[in-house]
Amino acid sequence: MSDANSPALLDVQLAIERYKRFAVATHVRPDGDAIGSLLGLTYMLRKLGKEADPYCQDPVPSAHRFLPGSRSIRHSIEQPSFYDAAILVDCGSLLRVGNALADSIGKIPFLINIDHHMNDTPFGDIFWVTPSVSSTCEMLYHLCGQLQLALDPDIAAQLYTGLLADTGSFRFSNTNRQVLALASALVEAGAQPAYIAEQLYESASPESIQLLARVLSTIAFSSDNRVATAELTQKMFAETHTLPEDSEGFINHLRSVKSVELAVLFREDDDNELVHVSMRSKGKIDVSAFARRHGGGGHRNAAAFRVSGKLDAIRSEYTEKALDYLAGAS
Numbered sequence: 001m002s003d004a005n006s007p008a009l010l011d012v013q014l015a016i017e018r019y020k021r022f023a024v025a026t027h028v029r030p031d032g033d034a035i036g037s038l039l040g041l042t043y044m045l046r047k048l049g050k051e052a053d054p055y056c057q058d059p060v061p062s063a064h065r066f067l068p069g070s071r072s073i074r075h076s077i078e079q080p081s082f083y084d085a086a087i088l089v090d091c092g093s094l095l096r097v098g099n100a101l102a103d104s105i106g107k108i109p110f111l112i113n114i115d116h117h118m119n120d121t122p123f124g125d126i127f128w129v130t131p132s133v134s135s136t137c138e139m140l141y142h143l144c145g146q147l148q149l150a151l152d153p154d155i156a157a158q159l160y161t162g163l164l165a166d167t168g169s170f171r172f173s174n175t176n177r178q179v180l181a182l183a184s185a186l187v188e189a190g191a192q193p194a195y196i197a198e199q200l201y202e203s204a205s206p207e208s209i210q211l212l213a214r215v216l217s218t219i220a221f222s223s224d225n226r227v228a229t230a231e232l233t234q235k236m237f238a239e240t241h242t243l244p245e246d247s248e249g250f251i252n253h254l255r256s257v258k259s260v261e262l263a264v265l266f267r268e269d270d271d272n273e274l275v276h277v278s279m280r281s282k283g284k285i286d287v288s289a290f291a292r293r294h295g296g297g298g299h300r301n302a303a304a305f306r307v308s309g310k311l312d313a314i315r316s317e318y319t320e321k322a323l324d325y326l327a328g329a330s
């Protein structure tokens with residue numbers, strides 16, 4: 001069934017018509033689809049005359065601050081009782097919004113989940129989850145149609161940003177005819193492709209390139225160059241005066257090597273006791289299944305999870321596990 005015909009889409013429409021005050025929230029360490037869908041849905045709800053506030057526990061990455069409304073994103077919910085309903089966008093689980101925000105959202109009586117991650121544990125009163133679509137922003141485009149809401153240049157720019165980000169600039173295998181038709185409709189409604197691409201991909205700071213140089217110097221290849229791993233330490237962030245958001249997209253350099261089928265980037269968290277493990281793959285290798293097995297999630301070719309322990313030990317242990325996984329998958 002195509003996403004535009006999903007029964008859950010009708011449920012979302014009815015809930016939006018029924019309620020008045022909405023808290024919209026997205027995941028920690030937000031990417032383009034997270035911010036695009038958070039702001040796009042907030043603006044759609046306001047256009048319908050609803051009260052809607054956007055929430056994200058973490059700061060908005062500087063590359064996304066050009067988006068209309070990005071400066072109005074709040075980081076914690078002062079008064080959950082104010083809201084009739086919460087809508088989560090681009091979150092594979094409630095906890096993806098972060099612990100504090102998840103606590104507050106738990107106090108809002110009605111929960112709607114709009115997402116495209118692989119998910120075997122439905123949650124929320126309405127669970128509209130379509131893993132086959134490119135992005136949460138693609139789903140919101142269908143929601144716009146369902147609500148008979150005309151696109152405007154702001155909403156078009158917000159949704160286009162999510163589409164561009166989650167398709168890797170229309171390069172990944174989730175890029176198809178519908179995605180390109182949707183991009184065309186968003187451009188017709190006022191999204192500016194060159195301007196948005198420049199904001200997302202040509203706004204790096206000199207410091208973030210220094211950080212990239214350090215990360216690339218840690219690359220190791222194994223299994224006939226089919227696997228590439230690298231690491232990012234707190235020391236590198238400190239030396240280059242950068243933040244985790246400055247490392248967005250670094251893992252794509254590992255996957256850009258022709259022979260590489262599986263790329264893994266290990267990132268030390270602030271307290272040195274947690275490691276964020278990002279994975280990217282090509283073709284049929286399903287990294288989301290591997291990530292879910294270790295308490296995380298994602299998509300077939302892009303997934304992540306966190307594990308506690310020291311970086312060095314985690315890097316060797318999970319490189320081994322990834323090599324076994326690849327051997328089993330091929």
Ligand code: AMP
Binds near residue numbers: 092277299302
């Ligand atoms: P990342 O490698 O951090 O860019 O994440 C890749 C994909 O995995 C994204 O689609 C995320 O939404 C998802 N993801 C990242 N971290 C987690 C996590 N801790 N739990 C579940 N999914 C995650």
Ligand code: MN
Binds near residue numbers: 030033034090
């Ligand atoms: Mn996301």
Ligand code: MN
Binds near residue numbers: 033034134135
């Ligand atoms: Mn997404």
